[in-house]
Amino acid sequence: MSLLTFLAQQQPEPVQRVVDTVTTGEAITFWVLGPLALAGALGMLFARNAVHSALWLVVTMLSLGVLYMVQQAPFLGFVQIIVYTGAIMMLFLFVLMMVGRDSSDSVVEVIRGQRLAAALLGIGFAVILVGSVGRALTGVDARGLAEANTTNGGNVGNIGQKLFTDYLFAFELTSALLITAALGAMILAFVGRDGKPSKKTQKELVEERFQSGKRVGSLPGPGVFATANSVATPALLPDGSVAEESLFDVIEATDKATLSGDVADVAGTGHQPDSHALKGSES
Amino acid sequence: MTQQFVAAEIGETAKLLADDPFWLILIKVVAIFAFLVVMTLFMINWERKVVGRMQQRPGPNRVGPNGWLQSLADGLKLAFKEDIRPVLADKWVFFLAPVISCIPAFLAFSVIPLAGEVSLFGEQTALQLVDLPVGVLVVLACSSIGVYGIVLSGWASGSPYPLLSSLRAAAQVISYEIAMGLSIVAVIMFTGSMSTGDIVGAQATTVLGFAPGWFGLLLFPSFAIYVVSMVGETNRAPFDLPEAESELVGGFHTEYSSLKFALFFLAEYVNMVTVSALATTLFLGGYHAPWSGEFMNTGWWGLLWFVIKTLSFLFLFIWLRGTLPRLRYDQFMKLGWKVLVPTSLVWIMAVAVIRTGAIQQLSTAQRLIALGVVVGLVLLVSFLLPDKKVQDTKGVPLAGSGFPVPPLDLVVPKAAPKRKVKVANIPADKAAVTTGKEAE
Numbered sequence: 001m002s003l004l005t006f007l008a009q010q011q012p013e014p015v016q017r018v019v020d021t022v023t024t025g026e027a028i029t030f031w032v033l034g035p036l037a038l039a040g041a042l043g044m045l046f047a048r049n050a051v052h053s054a055l056w057l058v059v060t061m062l063s064l065g066v067l068y069m070v071q072q073a074p075f076l077g078f079v080q081i082i083v084y085t086g087a088i089m090m091l092f093l094f095v096l097m098m099v100g101r102d103s104s105d106s107v108v109e110v111i112r113g114q115r116l117a118a119a120l121l122g123i124g125f126a127v128i129l130v131g132s133v134g135r136a137l138t139g140v141d142a143r144g145l146a147e148a149n150t151t152n153g154g155n156v157g158n159i160g161q162k163l164f165t166d167y168l169f170a171f172e173l174t175s176a177l178l179i180t181a182a183l184g185a186m187i188l189a190f191v192g193r194d195g196k197p198s199k200k201t202q203k204e205l206v207e208e209r210f211q212s213g214k215r216v217g218s219l220p221g222p223g224v225f226a227t228a229n230s231v232a233t234p235a236l237l238p239d240g241s242v243a244e245e246s247l248f249d250v251i252e253a254t255d256k257a258t259l260s261g262d263v264a265d266v267a268g269t270g271h272q273p274d275s276h277a278l279k280g281s282e283s
Numbered sequence: 284m285t286q287q288f289v290a291a292e293i294g295e296t297a298k299l300l301a302d303d304p305f306w307l308i309l310i311k312v313v314a315i316f317a318f319l320v321v322m323t324l325f326m327i328n329w330e331r332k333v334v335g336r337m338q339q340r341p342g343p344n345r346v347g348p349n350g351w352l353q354s355l356a357d358g359l360k361l362a363f364k365e366d367i368r369p370v371l372a373d374k375w376v377f378f379l380a381p382v383i384s385c386i387p388a389f390l391a392f393s394v395i396p397l398a399g400e401v402s403l404f405g406e407q408t409a410l411q412l413v414d415l416p417v418g419v420l421v422v423l424a425c426s427s428i429g430v431y432g433i434v435l436s437g438w439a440s441g442s443p444y445p446l447l448s449s450l451r452a453a454a455q456v457i458s459y460e461i462a463m464g465l466s467i468v469a470v471i472m473f474t475g476s477m478s479t480g481d482i483v484g485a486q487a488t489t490v491l492g493f494a495p496g497w498f499g500l501l502l503f504p505s506f507a508i509y510v511v512s513m514v515g516e517t518n519r520a521p522f523d524l525p526e527a528e529s530e531l532v533g534g535f536h537t538e539y540s541s542l543k544f545a546l547f548f549l550a551e552y553v554n555m556v557t558v559s560a561l562a563t564t565l566f567l568g569g570y571h572a573p574w575s576g577e578f579m580n581t582g583w584w585g586l587l588w589f590v591i592k593t594l595s596f597l598f599l600f601i602w603l604r605g606t607l608p609r610l611r612y613d614q615f616m617k618l619g620w621k622v623l624v625p626t627s628l629v630w631i632m633a634v635a636v637i638r639t640g641a642i643q644q645l646s647t648a649q650r651l652i653a654l655g656v657v658v659g660l661v662l663l664v665s666f667l668l669p670d671k672k673v674q675d676t677k678g679v680p681l682a683g684s685g686f687p688v689p690p691l692d693l694v695v696p697k698a699a700p701k702r703k704v705k706v707a708n709i710p711a712d713k714a715a716v717t718t719g720k721e722a723e
Binding site for chain 2: 049051052055058062074075078079081082085086087090091093094097098153154155156
């Protein structure tokens with residue numbers, strides 16, 4: 001709190017603020033969504049499962065989106081939902097699911113002094129955040145967006161105009177940063193084919209198969225006749241001779257006695273099932 | 284929301300809707316819900332019947348008049364089936380996923396204008412629930428939330444096929460949402476507004492004296508890209524990779540049963556109706572008749588036109604399913620990222636240039652010069668591109684290729700006389716292969 005009061009003292013005097021712009025509906029929405037957003041943030045921190053963490057973060061982002069809408073920034077609200085919830089968190093989930101559902105956080109310190117640096121940076125960020133929020137709460141005049149939403153093409157038109165005139169440089173810089181990041185990710189993820197022969201296409205495979213001079217189609221199956229459909233029955237060629245390829249080598253090499261049960265079944269002379277039998281035959 | 288926001292720069296529809304009493308809003312909510320559920324029941328039957336006709340069979344024809352109550356009976360049956368949750372499933376996420384996929388599907392329909400100004404129980408209003416200044420974004424936002432249902436259901440099921448399906452769904456929907464968003468941009472540039480009511484209003488014109496000023500005709504490339512990406516966005520054939528039956532059993536809903544499964548089904552069909560309705564709104568003039576003027580074009584007539592146009596899109600969905608085979612996954616991604624997105628970007632640039640020309644009111648000479656520059660650039664690029672080598676794909680070399688090619692002077696020999704049956708030369712007592720008669 002001392003920091004807040006310090007910041008408040010830095011300001012010459014609190015500017016007169018618009019007090020009664022908060023309607024009942026807005027207040028109710030805030031008191032419902034505010035705790036929800038906070039619960040989402042806490043859940044994100046304390047959830048054991050990585051996917052659950054991501055889902056809690058989605059709750060926070062959705063609540064923020066709706067809060068933006070209520071505060072006269074419908075475009076920002078929906079873009080928050082589409083971009084952050086719809087695309088970025090979806091990519092997070094994508095990666096988490098690829099990693100696997102049971103993977104948990106690693107507690108091994110990979111970089112020396114990683115935790116100390118993280119703690120220092122975290123505290124520094126918190127100071128900056130509290131400072132700027134405190135300044136916004138005490139020193140900045142709340143004007144509302146009513147004027148920006150009604151004049152000069154409305155909400156979206158004004159955002160577009162600002163983005164492509166006053167903030168063009170920042171906008172281009174951000175896009176350059178994002179493109180660099182995307183390129184970097186692609187390079188890291190790229191598995192080169194250097195040295196390895198490239199994968200054959202379907203056409204190349206077909207040509208290779210025909211040019212090898214070996215059998216092109218599949219092998220013929222065993223014969224199916226009125227008297228026999230065992231795998232031990234050879235198929236017949238159109239001229240009536242036996243197609244040797246239709247027989248599996250193992251069958252040729254099998255002793256006759258081993259297959260006698262099958263042969264009897266096929267011939268219809270084997271064991272006949274009675275009404276209590278669970279199986280067709282006992283062999 | 285504050286009063287200023289409601290009164291912000293908004294069109295006729297929003298003004299009409301601003302003074303709706305509470306009971307009217309409630310009636311509209313219930314009516315939209317009922318419309319979507321009835322459309323789902325109707326669509327399932329219609330799809331089965333139409334696909335049946337396309338495959339020379341009658342389709343469902345037993346339950347109710349001409350089988351039209353089949354989907355209702357199936358829905359009731361589903362509700363009474365046992366609800367199974369796999370042991371490995373993540374309890375809460377498994378339960379939440381169908382709910383998440385269903386709610387945004389219904390929510391998205393709230394910004395669709397079904398008809399213009401009508402009188403409902405003495406109140407002048409428009410047949411639309413809300414008309415936000417960013418209405419089109421609502422549909423996009425809802426579809427991006429709806430995917431969570433599919434992705435989470437696949438992950439929470441705790442089995443490999445659904446997980447693969449949800450990975451596919453995540454990548455697919457993100458890719459196709461980009462193409463879809465880009466195809467909408469051209470419409471927004473022409474209208475100057477993202478409100479669905481304004482977009483429909485902007486299409487109530489005629490071009491060349493007779494043709495309706497629908498964006499589907501004026502911005503045909505956008506329309507084509509939207510139609511392709513809406514099929515991809517709703518996971519329907521030929522882009523139904525997340526639930527490809529031949530590869531992934533049932534995809535994300537493999538482990539689901541009973542009402543949860545029914546919710547997924549409902550969400551899929553409601554999403555279809557919503558994207559079709561959005562296509563109608565953005566590109567086919569919404570609730571306007573194909574001609575201008577008052578005749579059959581005011582009040583409740585709008586609902587008729589809207590439903591006819593939406594149904595024609597839904598028929599397209601069925602037709603595609605009955606006609607096209609499923610795409611391979613890499614081809615599907617290639618189509619999205621290498622065809623639809625770049626085409627969209629180039630087309631948006633072209634539209635932006637044309638719009639600027641129209642706004643700046645250039646003279647004819649300036650326009651012709653600009654056109655000449657563009658044509659010159661295109662020609663230059665096309666000359667710089669190297670020619671593709673033309674390959675003779677029909678001819679096969681007669682010698683040296685290794686293909687079994689018959690000789691040119693081939694004489695077909697006479698049929699050989701019948702030979703005696705030749706049996707494998709194995710001693711009879713050793714042979715496992717028999718005619719089956721020896722066992723007697």
